[in-house]
Amino acid sequence: MHAIIKRKWLNRYKIFDYKHTYRLIFEYIETFYNTVRIHNHCGYLSPNQYEKEYTKTAKEQEAS
Structure with missing residues (x-):
């Protein structure tokens, strides 16, 4: 994930x-990694598709 x-x-x-780095990483995890990226x-x-299904x-x- 780090790469x-x-x-x-x-x-x-x-x-x-x-603080800026922290916000960018938090935004990445919350807006893409945990919601859009396939798991x-x-x-x-x-996760969004899975929840809809x-x-x-x-x-x-x-x-x-």
């Missing part, structure tokens, strides 16, 4: 100090 942050995220910005434990879906399946099971 991805450096290659795809931090290299886009001029970093000013530790193998989610069946190679992103789960909700859809749960609603279909309630209806039947």
Whole structure:
């Protein structure tokens, strides 16, 4: 994960100090890594996609 942050995220910005770096890393993790990036434990879906599929399946099971 560290190489991805450096290659795809931090290299886009001029970093000013530790707080700025912290905010950039937090933003990367919360807006991309934890929501959009595919994860193998989610069946190679992103967490957002997995949640949508789960909700859809749960609603279909309630209806039947």
